[in-house]
Amino acid sequence: MEITDPVMVRSLVRDEAATYLAPFLHDDHSVGEAAELLHLSLSKVHYWVRSLYDAGLLEVVAETRRKGRSIKRYQAIATEFVVPAEVLPSGHFERVMRRSNAEMTEALVAAAPEWVLAGDFRIHASSPTRGTQDRVQRASADRGDVTHQSMWMVRISEEEARELAAALNALRDRWIARSKDESDLTPYQVSVALAPMPD
Template sequence: MSHEVMNGHAPRFDATSGEFFVRDPEKLKVLAHPIRMKILKQAQLGEVSAKEAARDLEEPIGKVSYHVRVLADAGLLELTRQTPRRGAIESHYRATVSMHLDDATWQAVGHDVRRLMLAAAAKEWSADLHAAVETGGFELDEALLANAHFGADAEGLVELRAALDAHYRRLLEIEASIAARMENDPDAEITEVNVGLAFYEGANTPAANAPFFARSGGETYPLIPEYIEDQ
């Protein structure tokens, strides 16, 4: 199964011109910083310069330029072009890897790096979810929000992992077919979507222990804890 750390728009990464899976633990360690992860995500969507990234991330240009150099030195970004800008040169980069990680590499980087990367990803994911709620993203007829908390034996853990792995791979197939249709129909109406999967040992918090499943369009199946209903 691949572990993908994502935020915002799904990456339009060209696997034919770069590594689809990150398999170098040293490269992965470089990404154990939230700003570098964000820069790489931007560079997967298209060319990006330090100036553009600093503007989008609302960070000082000096700080972002440093992180761009670190990513480039590690081979995670490659220079695509340089543009003269008022006596200076603006360098543009693209990603050379996706954020898909194979299991061996994920384990090889060690606990501390994994924790830093997961913390950054969880923070971005949470922010995106809250923004979607505030802006009506879950009013989409096909929208879905669900979680489940239950005990599982060893066999159950394997079954859950296999089911989610198959589901994730199917998502990638659907994304590829959508991209192919979009190329043939540039005027098609596009809805930017975010699909997330998480499978982990629960922290035994009240929120985690409360199952929730709801669809915005069509039928709705809410299982909402009383403390939420009372708000």
């Protein structure tokens, strides 16, 4: 469903909106059921459900009467929401990317401080015109949790860049499909980017 209503757009672009909408995009749930699915506090989920309902993104699909407060079951008004680029707040994706990069750096530092903070700095050249700088892990360094971080530059054609982008998308989709989001397994943040270098 395409969303252009300003109130709905503001609600959808809030941090964590996707997390709190997820249970209701697939089926109807009570606040308690959603909190259990998300492994989050009832009060926090209740706050978000109320906010999403007030914005018109959730609707009450059933209500069970009981002593005290009745139990309402909510469902999203669509199974997917798309906000067109022209109605997004200015600089939305840039802010999301900056925050995501900062979170990735914090996660790497926390998981493998010996590697991230104390790795050796190296400059080398694979050819007389190709200099590279990178971080080298010492053989004795404790790498902590499973981590990986690398950046590199390749000189390839636009066709090869499209091939690489397709391979990266397939890799992303395969691992997302394997992810057990409802489990208590450790969440890992993965960040892969590809872009032509500016002149």
